[in-house]
Amino acid sequence: MLLFSDNLWYYKCMNKMISVQDITSAYGRRPVLKGASFTAERGECIGIVGANGCGKSTLLSILAGTLKPKSGEVRYYGQAAWSGPQMRCSKEVIRKMTGYVPQENPLIPELTVYDNLRLWYPDSGRLKQELEEGFLHLLGVQEFVTKQASKLSGGMKKRVSIGIAMSGMPPVLLMDEPSAALDLICKEDIRNYLEVYLQRKGTVVITTHEESELELCHKLYVMKDGRLQQIDRALRGADLVKMF
Amino acid sequence: MMRILPRMLLQAILLMVLIGTIAFCGVKSMEKEPLAVGVDIAVVVREDNAVTQMAIGFVENMESVSEFCTFRQVSEEEGFSLLGEGEVAALILLPEQLVEGIMNGENPAVEIYFAKQAGLEAMLFKELTDAGAGLLNVAQAEIYGAGDTAAAYGFTDKLSVMEMEIDSYNLAFALDRLALYETEQLSVTGQMSVLQYFAASAAVLFLLLFGMALYPVMQPEPAVFRKQLSREGVGFLWQDFCQWLCGLLSVGLMSILLLPAVRLAKVWMAHSGQETELFRSVQDAKQMTETVVLILLGMVLVSTFIYCLYSLAGSRISGILMLFVVSLMMIYLSGGLVPSVFLPEMMQKIGGRLPTGYLIRAAGSIFVGYRSQTVRDCVSGMCLYTVLLGGLACLCRRRYVR
Numbered sequence: 001m002l003l004f005s006d007n008l009w010y011y012k013c014m015n016k017m018i019s020v021q022d023i024t025s026a027y028g029r030r031p032v033l034k035g036a037s038f039t040a041e042r043g044e045c046i047g048i049v050g051a052n053g054c055g056k057s058t059l060l061s062i063l064a065g066t067l068k069p070k071s072g073e074v075r076y077y078g079q080a081a082w083s084g085p086q087m088r089c090s091k092e093v094i095r096k097m098t099g100y101v102p103q104e105n106p107l108i109p110e111l112t113v114y115d116n117l118r119l120w121y122p123d124s125g126r127l128k129q130e131l132e133e134g135f136l137h138l139l140g141v142q143e144f145v146t147k148q149a150s151k152l153s154g155g156m157k158k159r160v161s162i163g164i165a166m167s168g169m170p171p172v173l174l175m176d177e178p179s180a181a182l183d184l185i186c187k188e189d190i191r192n193y194l195e196v197y198l199q200r201k202g203t204v205v206i207t208t209h210e211e212s213e214l215e216l217c218h219k220l221y222v223m224k225d226g227r228l229q230q231i232d233r234a235l236r237g238a239d240l241v242k243m244f
Numbered sequence: 245m246m247r248i249l250p251r252m253l254l255q256a257i258l259l260m261v262l263i264g265t266i267a268f269c270g271v272k273s274m275e276k277e278p279l280a281v282g283v284d285i286a287v288v289v290r291e292d293n294a295v296t297q298m299a300i301g302f303v304e305n306m307e308s309v310s311e312f313c314t315f316r317q318v319s320e321e322e323g324f325s326l327l328g329e330g331e332v333a334a335l336i337l338l339p340e341q342l343v344e345g346i347m348n349g350e351n352p353a354v355e356i357y358f359a360k361q362a363g364l365e366a367m368l369f370k371e372l373t374d375a376g377a378g379l380l381n382v383a384q385a386e387i388y389g390a391g392d393t394a395a396a397y398g399f400t401d402k403l404s405v406m407e408m409e410i411d412s413y414n415l416a417f418a419l420d421r422l423a424l425y426e427t428e429q430l431s432v433t434g435q436m437s438v439l440q441y442f443a444a445s446a447a448v449l450f451l452l453l454f455g456m457a458l459y460p461v462m463q464p465e466p467a468v469f470r471k472q473l474s475r476e477g478v479g480f481l482w483q484d485f486c487q488w489l490c491g492l493l494s495v496g497l498m499s500i501l502l503l504p505a506v507r508l509a510k511v512w513m514a515h516s517g518q519e520t521e522l523f524r525s526v527q528d529a530k531q532m533t534e535t536v537v538l539i540l541l542g543m544v545l546v547s548t549f550i551y552c553l554y555s556l557a558g559s560r561i562s563g564i565l566m567l568f569v570v571s572l573m574m575i576y577l578s579g580g581l582v583p584s585v586f587l588p589e590m591m592q593k594i595g596g597r598l599p600t601g602y603l604i605r606a607a608g609s610i611f612v613g614y615r616s617q618t619v620r621d622c623v624s625g626m627c628l629y630t631v632l633l634g635g636l637a638c639l640c641r642r643r644y645v646r
Contacts, residue, residue: 066471091477106469110460120476164472 016078017042017172017203018063023072023082024226025058032058033069034226040219042171043201045194047208047217047233051244054223056207057103060176063205064102065094076172099165101175105157106164109150113141113160116149120167136163138193155186162193173197175206179213187212211236255457256498260450260505267446270581283313283369286323286332291340299343303376313369327359334358334369346384379414386410436608443509444607445580447502448600451543452571454498455491455550456564462491462554463563467645480645484638492547499543534619538606541626545633549599552633555640574600599629 018040025033032055040046048056061067063074065081068089074082076097081090107116114127117136121127130136131145139159144152152160158178165173173194179187191212194204198216206213214220220233222244231240289296304315318326323335337355339345345352356373387407394403436444455462465487473483553570557563575581577595584592595601602625609619 065475091475095475095477100472100475102468102471104466104468106466106472108460108465108469120472 016040017044017076018046018205019073019075019078020059020063021073023059023062023074024070025055025062025067026070031226033062035072036223036226036228037072038219038221038228038230040203040205042203043198044218045198045204045206045216047206047214047220048223048228049207049209049214049220049240049244050223054244055226056223057176059223059228060100060174060205060207061102064098064100064174065089065091066100095168097170098172098174099168099170101158101161101165101173101178103176103180105161107149107152107157107160110148112146112148113152113156114145116160117141117145117163117167120164130163135166135193135196138196139163140189155182155189158182158186158190162190171201172203172205175204175208177207177209179208179210191216252457252460252494252498253501256454256501259453259457260501263446263450263453264505264509267442270442283334284332285313285315285369286318286326286335287315288320288323288335288337289317290320290338291342295343296338300338324357327357330359332359346380351384383410383414386414436612440608440611441583443506444604444611445575447607448542448546448603449571449575449580450502451495451499451546452549452575452600453568454495455546455553455567455571458491458494458550459554459560459564461494462487462551463560464555464558464641464644470645480642481638484641488547488551488634488637491551492543495543495547495550499539534616535610538610538619538622541623541630542603542606545599545603545626545630548630548633548637552637552640555637558640558644571600574598575604577601578604580604597625599626599633602626602629 016039018038020039021037022035023033023037024031024035036055036059038046048059050056058067062069062082068087069082071087072082073080076093079090079093079097080088081093081097082088083090108119111119117127118124121130127136131142136142139162141159141163144156147156149157149160162175162178165175178190182190187210194206194213194216198204204216206217208214214233214236217233220231220235221228222231224244287300289300300315300317304310304313316326316332320337323332323337326332327335335357337357339352339354341350342352342354344350358370387410390406390410391403394400394406465483470480470483474480478486550567553567554563557566572581574595577587577591578584578598578601579587579592579595580600584595587595596605602622605618606622606626609622
């Protein structure tokens with residue numbers, strides 16, 4: 001099973017996969033991020049927790065290139081994604097390096113699952129291969145590939161969303177609360193998939209409140225007052241909530 | 245797209261049948277109920293005698309006059325009052341010694357007053373009086389000419405016989421002939437026939453309402469989907485353009501459906517014995533260019549209009565509802581359901597400047613071939629609306645992404 005694009009040879013040469021330095025962002029006059037920083041290495045899973053509206057999704061949107069930060073720097077494998085005083089964005093770096101699973105699902109409801117996937121997989125041969133024996137098979141997408149997207153359950157939609165995020169075989173997966181409102185089986189499937197992805201030296205940045213996903217995290221950060229603070233990864237339940 | 249297309253095609257055919265039926269009913273109702281124009285005329289006879297009454301009775305019973313006019317003999321005061329209230333279209337004041345004056349060549353003037361708001365009735369009556377005066381002039385010229393000739397050749401004793409001959413010929417061949425009047429064709433549908441008018445309106449209405457079936461193509465995509473596309477290097481403007489282009493192609497495809505519909509209508513008309521020309525024949529390259537430009541611009545404006553309404557509405561259901569209501573309202577204001585001459589003047593002015601007004605005129609121009617000025621007006625109006633609506637749609641879509 002192929003998870004990353006082989007032609008990105010430098011994945012194997014450098015260890016520091018993600019470097020985020022002093023990212024600031026604001027909605028109008030309200031500051032959301034006030035200097036968030038962290039780093040991640042190959043095969044690491046970074047967990048970000050925090051209260052609702054604290055800026056977790058904003059940070060992930062910046063990492064995914066869909067939101068412009070006010071200042072700071074983001075690098076993937078040493079290549080600048082957001083940098084400079086004008087906050088220039090290298091879409092090419094972001095597109096090659098990251099797959100983004102947002103909270104909402106980027107599906108066109110009128111189309112079938114297969115047609116939705118075809119939008120993101122220019123090579124139909126590769127799509128078929130992924131459905132038969134690749135990561136889409138691992139996610140169980142082949143079981144409902146002919147269904148119309150509007151008729152899918154939340155769990156099915158999320159699996160397809162992950163499939164879309166993985167279409168470019170990126171080495172970094174950014175996931176914004178992937179298990180929210182999903183049933184236990186679906187949560188387990190997604191967790192299993194993440195395990196395989198991490199074993200293959202993929203890097204994951206995940207915002208979550210799910211204990212099963214927190215267990216996968218090598219580093220855990222809490223977002224508080226617009227800053228990231230690393231905490232003990234073993235913290236759970238009330239102890240974890242106290243940190244918010 | 246290929247999966248959505250058959251459904252869209254089916255919806256388009258259903259819509260076409262529905263609008264075609266409405267247009268057909270419109271044409272039939274206009275044909276069945278011709279505009280009945282009755283002209284009420286007040287007559288003031290200043291000298292009431294048997295000869296004058298006979299003359300009035302004669303004019304009143306003439307075939308050409310009795311078809312349109314009803315005469316009422318009133319006093320002068322009452323006549324002006326009726327004219328002021330709009331009860332009569334015209335007031336005729338007959339002078340004293342009218343018949344005698346005609347006979348002896350003095351020709352006393354008959355005063356005719358028209359009501360300001362009488363419009364069509366006054367126009368019709370003026371036509372009648374002009375024609376009547378023309379006939380009287382000819383008759384008098386004939387009689388005077390005959391009198392002078394008789395005097396010159398010395399057989400004045402035969403003059404009364406000659407005058408009777410002239411009178412009988414005039415009565416037999418001139419006075420009861422409607423064909424002698426000047427004719428001016430007035431139509432509520434302008435240069436177009438009723439069939440052409442409703443065909444043009446129905447075509448525009450069909451294309452606008454077809455936008456309801458275009459929601460899979462035209463509705464704003466979810467913000468998250470657009471952002472993902474943007475991550476893949478497809479910018480928001482390019483996304484907007486592609487979606488609009490997809491809508492334009494769909495509108496173009498559905499426009500082709502109109503051709504077999506027109507063909508079917510012609511076959512049906514021929515079968516039911518109504519041979520009506522729907523399209524003018526294109527005479528030269530200039531007309532061909534005008535037709536092609538109008539068709540293309542019309543499709544561009546229709547797709548931009550649909551795209552803009554979906555952008556303003558923001559969602560599928562509200563987009564469909566908005567499109568239905570706004571299209572019908574604009575078509576009505578532009579005179580697509582009821583010819584605009586029946587609407588108040590203010591509505592006529594507004595309707596003519598709406599996108600639907602330009603579209604109906606453009607469609608009409610394709611049918612009958614308007615003057616270049618009208619075509620230029622249509623082209624500039626459609627271009628302006630395309631730019632305005634397109635810009636508005638882009639702004640709205642950008643707002644959803646934020």
